[in-house]
Amino acid sequence: MKLINGSFSKSVCPELFNTTISSNGNSTTDNGRARLLWGSWSDYPKQIVDTPNGPQEFAVVGERLYSQHAVARMQPSGQRYTSGPPAEGTAPPLTGNLQPYVNSPGIQTFDGNQNIRGRSISPSFVEDIIQNTKALKQSNGNWNYRSGNLQVILSPDKKRVITVLDIH
Structure with a gap:
């Protein structure tokens, strides 16, 4: 993508100019x-x-509801090229200063209760997991969808995404 006079050029990146965002x-x-x-x-x-x-x-998000925690978990991690905190110091937390994410590398997002690092998981990928894997019912009534090392937890009515987990 190329910036021309502070904006994206339509000839260089036409997909940005042919996209509209709907209210849902x-x-x-x-x-x-x-x-x-x-x-x-x-x-x-x-x-x-x-x-x-x-x-x-x-x-x-689309036809489904996502908790603030789930949205925070899906955010970019900022870990693609980092090997730790910057040499000149550490980034301040966004809100609060709860462990384990204080003074740790990556992008921190407040999830309503604490700062957490995103996992770089798009909502489209979450929906793909929900649509294409078999759910297991948990003892608390929630539904657990798993694909590889990703786990998506839905509410008992399957309308709300509670959390998105990256399991190693």
Whole structure:
């Protein structure tokens, strides 16, 4: 991609100019394929749902609801080229200073309770796992979808993504 006068050039990167964002978190391209917006918590419309733990706010991503924790887990990790904290010091936490993520490398995102590092997992990949793997019901009623080292936990009604785990 090339910046021309502070903006992207349509001739260099036409896909940026043929994309529209809908109000439900979908991104559609000119060829008709729907892709889910991979954004941060503030990028998505919100919906409050009564849960067993009381009212909770969820991000609307496509046709599914995602907890703030799940959205934070999907964020870029910032770990692609890093080998640790920068030599000149450590980045300050975004909000709070809870362990184990204080003074650790990578991008930290507040999940509503604490800072966590993202796992670089797109919502489209999460949906692919949900659509193409067999779910196992957990003892608490939640549904566990697993593909390789990724695990997606859905609420008992399968409408809310509770968390996304990267299991090594």
